[in-house]
Amino acid sequence: TAAVAIALLISYILYTYRHKEYMSHLQLKKSERNFFTLFKINPYPLLLTRLSDHKVLLINNKAIHFYNLASQDLDQIDGFIIYPTDEDREEILKRLQQEKYVKNYILEAREYGDSKWVMINYELLEYQSENCILAGITDITDLKAVEHELSLHASTDMLTGILNRRSGMEKLQLELLRAKTNDTPFLLCFIDINSLKLVNDQYGHREGDWLIKTIAESISGYISKDDTLFRYGGDEFLLIAPEQTEEYIQELWQNINEQLEGKKKEFNKPYALSASYGFIICAPSDDTNLDTLIQKADAAMYKQKHTRVSSAFK
Known part of the structure; x- marks a missing residue:
């Protein structure tokens, strides 16, 4: 009797365990079906990759369209498209192992079509008994364009299109630091447009704006790609020229003056197009x-302007 009772107890325990296991299996299958359904109908691009080899297991239609993958089979899709670089992939995977998720990672999509800016959320989860990475992608290309436009407006002088004073002074500060760090000199040139007030008074501020813009364009057209020109004030500019010499600036201004003389003739202007520099x-x-640096360059400019005016009256 005792043996029968024990046997019945063991059978009951095994039945209960198998029943729970079966119900858990059904629940898991149901959860996976629900996950698959939600995955496919999600309005944002989604990819599910296997952690061990980064094979793409699932991809919804939004992601196929976003990455221009309609012509590729699932086995052909590179799971690494959800990472910006190898270094970033290592960082993301390390954080996933530690935190199980990475939120709002911003990167530039660099493959499969046009360049796009995206924000990706990564999550480490189990799917079909395998560790997987779920990546949810949000296209922020338009937001990046707006951000760039705002940044451009914040750093650019609207009349001339060159850097404004705030951004230019930041560049100058960095150049001073770079010069001291790398033990290399740089040239700082102070530029002042001649007779701008006279042009404004006699021909109007629109004409004065044209003069400012034209001189800024002429200078920008001849300086080196490593140089930085910015508008310091109404008719004043500063030019930062790393590792340049006196010969460089003299040749530069010879070219600029020749072009300004040509523009005076081309547009038949009744006034001189010129600027003093130091x-x-x-x-x-x-x-x-x-x-102190700006004051010294400004003093050199006024010395040159005074010499020019004195020569005109001789």
């Missing part, structure tokens, strides 16, 4: 600040 070579050993 420059200093900023040595790495100089223990000085930005204001």
Whole structure:
């Protein structure tokens, strides 16, 4: 009797265990079906990749359209498209192992069509008894364009299209730091448009704006790609020329003056198109600040302007 009772107890325990296992299996299958359904109808691009080899297990139609993958079979899709670079992939995988998710990772999609900016949320989960990575993609290309436009407006002088004073001063500060760090000099040139007030008074501010813009364009057209030109004030500009010499700035202004003379004739202007300039070579050993450097370059400019005016009356 005892043996029969024990046998019945064991049978009951086994039945209960198998019943629970069966119900859990059904529940898992149901959960996977629900997951699959939600995955497919999600309005945002989704990819599910296997952690061990990054094989793409699932991809919804939104992701296929977003990455231009309609012509590829599932086995042909590279699971690495959800990572920006190899270095970023290592960082993301490390964070997934530690935190199980990575939120709002912003990157530029670099394959399969046009360049796009995306924000991706990564989550480590189990699917069909395998560790997988679910990646949800949001296209933020338009937002990035707006961000770029706002940044451009914040850093650009609207009349001339060159850097404004705030951004230019930041560049100058960085150049001073770079010069001291790398033990390399740079040239700072102060530029002042001649007779702008006279042009404004006699021909109007629209004509004065044209003069400012034309001179800025002429300077920009001849400076080196490593140089930085920015508008310091109404008719004043600063030019930062890393590792350049006096010969460079003199040749530069010879070309600029020739072009301005040509524009005067081309547009038949009744006034001179010209600017005065002065420059200093900023040595790495100089223990000085930005204001002092600008004052020295400004003084050199006024010296040149005074010489030019004096010569005109001789």
